[in-house]
Amino acid sequence: MRVMELVRFGDPEAAFAAREVPRPAPGPGQVLVRVMATSVNPLDLQTRRGDYQDQVALPAVIGNDVSGVVVETGPGADDFQPGDE
16 A cells, blocks of 8 residues: 655655555454545644654654545454445
């Protein structure tokens, strides 16, 4: 799967790099979502800027606001099924 990885803090033009990574498997209580849309919120900007360097290990895939379709569920994620939006 293709990700935009935060590789350094600071200027957005130099902070991110495109990378192929293995598709993750959902763990207990988790779902794997094919992201169809995302946004950038103030926390993402602060993280990229370096405000949370002590909490974020680089490289990192940041961002929490997504919309998409469930493609796989982990054990105990009983409220979701593949295909759920």
